[in-house]
Amino acid sequence: MPLQFKPPLCHRSPSLKSHDHRLPEIMGDATALNDGGAVTIAIIGCGQRGKAYAEYALCEPSKCKVVAMAEPRPNTCALFAQTHAIDGTLVFRDWRDLHKASAETLKTVGHRLADVVVVAVQDSMHLEVVEAFAKQGYHILCEKPMATSLKDIVKMETAVKKAGIIFGMGHVLRYSPYSKAITEIVRSGALGELINAVHVEPIGYYHFAHSYVRGSWAQQTESSFSLMTKSCHDIDLLCNWFAPATPARISSFGSLKHFRKASKPAAAGDAQQCLDCNYERECPYSAKKIYLDPVSRHDKGWPASTIIDGIPDLENIHEALKKGPYGRCVYESTNDVCDNQVVNLEFSNGSTASFTMVAFTSLICERQSRLHFTHGEIVGDMSTFTVTDFRTKVSTLHTPRLEGGGHGGGDLGLIRTFVDAVRAGKQEMVGTNIDEVVRSHLTVFAAESSRKEGRVVDCLEYEKGVREEFGHSAEDSG
Known part of the structure; x- marks a missing residue:
């Protein structure tokens, strides 16, 4: 049964007035670090990788705390905010709105919203997010790869060096x-x-x-x-x-x-989707085997958890396979x-x-x-x-x-x-x-x-x- 919760306020851009009375408590402060206070973190992209890095805050709350986030998917956004007890005024659906709120507070009171930004958005977005928050002085942990083109890699290197920030890369091995x-x-x-x-x-x-x-x-x-x-x-x-x-x-x-299509088994015929394929039971790459069968055994983790917004169940996984790329025949995909x-x-x-x-x-x-x-x-x-x-x-x-x-x-x-x-x-x-x-x-x-x-x-x-x-x-x- 899906978790029951009251979704926090996920909005486009909070006004400074809605949270300015809490600034000293939640914002990054160099003196807090010197005094051994918890490092405050903003997570941008709260999918599999963002959640993996944020887990440490739940394990060691005295060392770090997630205080802000940006995530476009509404259910994923709400669940993450609830898990980390993030104030609704610091929950954003677009990273640009988080960045704008940070600019407002920097201008008004001279503080960032957090000490650290974790960048866990899609790979092609890494550069623009890192550049934007590096200019505001955030320390940055960026998921791998750092960028998807040579030009963007050189630009990110320049941005990080110019900002003089502490920089980490998701080379977790x-x-x-x-x-x-x-x-x-x-x-x-x-x-x-x-x-x-x-x-x-x-x-x-x-x-x-x-x-x-x-x-x-x-x-x-x-x-x-x-x-x-x-x-x-x-x-x-x-x-x-x-x-x-x-x-x-x-x-x-x-x-x-x-x-690729040349490798498609003859028994699969013209089937484009696994749910419509006569060969599905024989195929090791069957979407039913990879996503539906585990959920039917109450395994709601990876990879099924990544193809829907929120908590997977048989109904929403089945719908995702019918309408989305995860139900497509691997020999008919656009990879x-x-x-x-x-x-x-x-x-x-x-x-x-x-x-x-x-x-x-x-x-x-x-x-x-x-x-x-x-x-x-x-x-x-x-x-x-x-x-x-x-x-x-x-x-x-x-x-x-x-x-x-x-x-x-x-x-x-x-x-x-x-x-x-x-x-x-x-x-x-x-x-x-x-x-x-x-x-x-x-x-x-x-x-x-x-x-x-x-x-x-x-x-x-x-x-x-x-x-x-x-x-x-x-x-x-x-």
């Missing part, structure tokens, strides 16, 4: 207990020098069908290529492990091999992004790495890694890893502590780290900076250029070309 434990071993030199890494992201057959065939990341023109939208934080993780060496040369191969891709990297110190992104797996995003050192190796599966020392011939199994949240605790680890960095006023506590974020994104773009052009790309020359083409326009726009 760096922040899980598992990855942090491996990184500590890499940095320690205990196994000698890291020479090679083999890293695989098994996206998962129905995950890919949901997100990259039927979903928001299915078309490059609407979002970006799949290596960027799905795997930019895998490339970032590899760059982090090999640092301070940087990517020198890169090559890549991949294609949209299966999710155009790769369903398999490999990337080969050579770093500036001569070390190498290979990365594989593939849709056709039973594992759902449970990465597998092999790291090869001069004196040992690490073999892991995102929950445990085995360290073998060639000198002692001893193998040790490591099982890092489990934490809640997605990506093996990486979601929680990132927001916790970012909040601590804002509290202390130290970018270095984030463990990365805008320069590293830009470099790893440019590496992903270079890989895609290699795939499309059939050539090995020199990463330094590639970055130089990008900055020559877009650097001046970014500076001018700032």
Whole structure:
């Protein structure tokens, strides 16, 4: 049965008079941070990713609190506001209205509405939101990828540097207990020098069908290529492990091999929708299997929860499949992004790495890694890893502590780290900076250029070309 609640006031633009008597209590204040007060957060985009980062405020209310939000979907907006007890005057349906209210309060009383803005809107919107709130002085945590074009990446870099804010990127893989434990071993030199890494992201057959065939990341023109939208934080993780060496040369191969009309089973005939298909029971990508069947078993989480506004039930999921893209045959969809891709990297110190992104797996995003050192190796599966020392011939199994949240605790680890960095006023506590974020994104773009052009790309020359083409326009726009 749907939750019963009284929706808060979701409106277009509150007047300052409606909440000015509460400003000292709810607004970001540098002195509050110095005194150990909770970091205040505005969430822009309250879907899966926004909710994941906001969860930390419920776990650690003394450290941070969600005080403002912007979300266009009415039921999602109301549920999120209720969950975080957000005052109705700070609940917005459009991020521009939140920004306008912030401008009014900055002008009138010299305070922002919060200390931090979490940007979790669609990828193509990241730049305009980050630029707008960076100019107002908010510290910003932006979901990955930072932007969907080279020009926008350079413009965001310029905006962040000009604002002098603390900036975090949703490269959550760096922040899980598992990855942090491996990184500590890499940095320690205990196994000698890291020479090679083999890293695989098994996206998962129905995950890919949901997100990259039927979903928001299915078309490059609407979002970006799949290596960027799905795997930019895998490339970032590899760059982090090999640092301070940087990517020198890169090559890549991949294609949209299966999710296209030519691969449609003959038994499916001319069916355009799963609910009308005679082959549906045989098809692993059946929308009924992915969305309706779990809800019938009272599983109302991902992915069913993402295709409707509010809490999923059989009626609204069935309606969504009938009328929306999530019920469409995967072989009749309008997707155009790769369903398999490999990337080969050579770093500036001569070390190498290979990365594989593939849709056709039973594992759902449970990465597998092999790291090869001069004196040992690490073999892991995102929950445990085995360290073998060639000198002692001893193998040790490591099982890092489990934490809640997605990506093996990486979601929680990132927001916790970012909040601590804002509290202390130290970018270095984030463990990365805008320069590293830009470099790893440019590496992903270079890989895609290699795939499309059939050539090995020199990463330094590639970055130089990008900055020559877009650097001046970014500076001018700032």
